Amino acid sequence: MSHYFATCPKGMEYLLRDELIALGASDVREALAGAHFSGTLETAYRACLWSRLASRILLPLAEFDAADDEALYRGVQTIDWSAHLAAHATFAVDAGTALSKLTHSQFIGLRVKDAVVDQFRQRDGSRPNIDTEEPDIRINVRVRRDRATLSLDLAGSPLHRRGWREEQGEAPLKENLAAAMLLRAHWPEVYAAGGALLDPMCGSGTLLIEGALMAADVAPGLRREYFGFLGWQQHDIALWRGLLDEATQRAETGLRGLRSVFFGADADPRMVQTAKRNAQAAGVAGFFTLDRQDVAHAAPPPGVDHGLVITNPPYGERLGDRAEMPRLYRTLGDTLRQRFTGWRAAVLAGDVELGRAMQLHADKRYVLYNGALETVLLTFELKPRDDKPREPKPLSAGAQMLKNRLEKNVRHLRKRLVREGIHCWRAYDQDLPEYAAAIDVYGDTHGDEHLHIQEYRAPADVPPDVARLRLREIARVAGEVLGVPRERIVLKTRERGKGGSKYGQFDQRGEFIEVEEDGLKFLVNLTDYLDTGLFLDHRLVRAKVRELADGKCFLNLFAYTATASVYAAAGGALETTSVDLSATYLEWASRNLVLNGFSGARHRLMQLDAMEFLQRDRGHYGLIYVDPPTFSNSKRAEDFDVQRDHVALLEACHQRLTRDGVIVFSNNFRRFRLDREALQAHFEIEDWSAPSIPFDFARRADIHGCWLLRRHQAVTGINPWENAHPKT
Secondary structure (H helix, E strand, C coil): CEEEEEECCCCCHHHHHHHHHHCCCEEEEEECCEEEEEECHHHHHHHHHHCCCCCEEEEEEEEEECCCHHHHHHHHHCCCHHHCCCCCCEEEEEEEEECCCCCCHHHHHHHHHHHHHHHHHHHHCCCCEECCCCCCEEEEEEEECCEEEEEEECCCCCCCCCCCCCCCCCCCCCHHHHHHHHHHCCHHHHHHCCCEEEECCCCCCHHHHHHHHHHCCCCCCCCCCCCCCCCCCCCCHHHHHHHHHHHHHHHHHHHHHCCCCEEEEECCHHHHHHHHHHHHHHCCHHHEEEEECCHHHCCCCCCCCCEEEEECCCCCCCCCCHHHHHHHHHHHHHHHHHHCCCCEEEEEECCHHHHHCCCCCCCEEEEEEECCEEEEEEEEECCCCCCCCCCCCCCCHHHHHHHHHHHHHHHHHHHHHHHHCCCEEEEEECCECCECEEEEEEEECCCCEEEEEEEECCCCCCCHHHHHHHHHHHHHHHHHHHCCCHHHEEEEEECCCCCCCCCCECCCCCCCEEEEECCEEEEECCCCECCCCCCHHHHHHHHHHHHHCCCCEEEEECCCCCHHHHHHHHCCCCEEEEEECCHHHHHHHHHHHHHCCCCCCCEEEEECCHHHHHHHCCCCEEEEEECCCCEECCCCCCCEEHHHHHHHHHHHHHHCEEEEEEEEEEECCCCCCCCHHHHCCCEEEEECCHHHCCHHHHHHCCCCEEEEEEECCCCCCCCCCCCCCCCC
16 A cells, blocks of 8 residues: 545545545545545556546655755655666656745756756666656655655646647636536536536537546546656556556447537637537547537527536636626526526636626535636526426337447547548448438538438338338437437438439528538538538549549539539649539539639530530540439430440540540449440540548448549540640
8 A cells, every 4th residue: 555645726625535535545635735545556547547636646755854955865865766767768857845945946856856867877877868748757846844745746747638638718627627617516416317518608618528528437537648657667557458448448338328418609619619629539529519609599408408507607817808707797697597497507707706796596606726716616506497307208229229320330430530621421321221311411611510311211011100200210319429409400311312314302491501521612402402412422533533633624524513623623623614404503513613712714614414515515625524313304305324325425525535534434323334345445444433432431332333434545536635625
């Protein structure tokens, strides 16, 4: 058994005491800004890994008189530092002093460093080096009333650094202070009772993220890559690895069962984006709903009737004029009183005066320190209703299976999506036969995610009421898992894919959202048509078009909304020509081009049938993109069937292709077979189907086919130009 000291911000000592006891520590007693405890090395490791409140875990090595620098030096040299530090390793010293003759902490740190280095030099001539960022060991020395306490800092860096924070606001809330607020507000009990967590001024999302990790039983130190004991000579690697494995298993279990009950808002859209990125880094974004909204418009989310409202409003110290703060707190109080009856609330006010401005009666007041600033945490019961909160209806066995599968998919995809900056992706595609649907996620440029759920037509032997129930279950599960509110979920029943001269028509709301893909922007309509304006499975095909377009004239047949033309223009195409029979889609195409800065005579839009255009046009193109529908029976053009007519279509394209040109040909007819024998007379053919399937469509490797067709170099006399502008 060893003695340890856990430090924490003032005001959290009693909470820390209770936490250490729960972690298995013995002889626990609170002290100013910390708590003493005893235990094994495993106890100390658990404190580093699991404490939500501690700042550092210190292992005292020696205590001695240090009235002057010589006494300090001698005291440090009484310790055998080779038992803690390798000669080639690194270390750092943190020093502090109070009420002592040694008044300069920097000087104290230097003397301690000298004593350690001199001991190694005297022994064998070697010496460890200094690393102030991530040393192998960090030495903590405190001199108080001329007496020094020398400790090993097992944390190495403050434990409130959980390892997930990518960005923060101007006045960030430390994670251990957020945890203290949640514990004082009884968040674990609220969550266990089925309640939600809502922060109407969420900033960078600290309170929500801490609340989610707490509810999911995720160890706060699990994502940290650095601790102060990892380079310690007495570090027990096997013991630590076992604790990490246990924590990982608990986290996986907890996250599987975590409910999507975390809601946040902020008036600053930049902070909403920051909160979303932090939640993604923490692995809990799928359980969050985050919106741009000021506190005056905060309200319980639809279908949520109880929970905890918790927030850390600005104090007027760094974020604005102090004179404006009472008005903000009064608005917060009015919002809580009028809209959150039956909820609990907790507010970290800058001081008692600001707390009073809310005009709410607090049931508890706690003094907590936000850095050096003394604040007051106020907790409230907001007039609970007499009626018993309604429990959410349990999911059916099938819906639970769907939820488990979707959660697994999201966990598998999220990290790569974030790393590659992909905002529009497929989360699920008929993984379970009973729930035959495709769930696509569209993240708009405001940071909100929308769901486009297409349920394929149910078999005739499935009763209509069962099919409707399953569709509702898909919407509920997808919203919960992906953290998207019902108003941003669109449901459709899909019979065919990419068929017909039109792409299928539904409502006529005219509601467009702006999304980003690979640095380009596109308008998407989730409600009015069978398809949305952006075929997600063709993401890599569009990227290939961009790669091939530099210096070429580009022709886009069956252009739809001209997303490929935008990619070609971005890739350096000399000019683009987009051909489609629909005036509606050409207008949409024009908006997409203008949205990305491409307009004028260099970007033509032609309302014609593709074959008619090829017969009329006399231009030549270095890159032609052909992505026809499976079939078309438009009254304005001859019937088209991609299997029957693709050879004639591609031979017509051959007449418009420059000598070194490329045709990118794709389609979504899953039974399609390219007639190589007929086409080989004109083309060298590369089957590019497999490389063109994005990773989020891996389960549907046959969702489309893609081929690159190049003119035989031996063929001459048809078109002598290496590249040319189309004739107008």
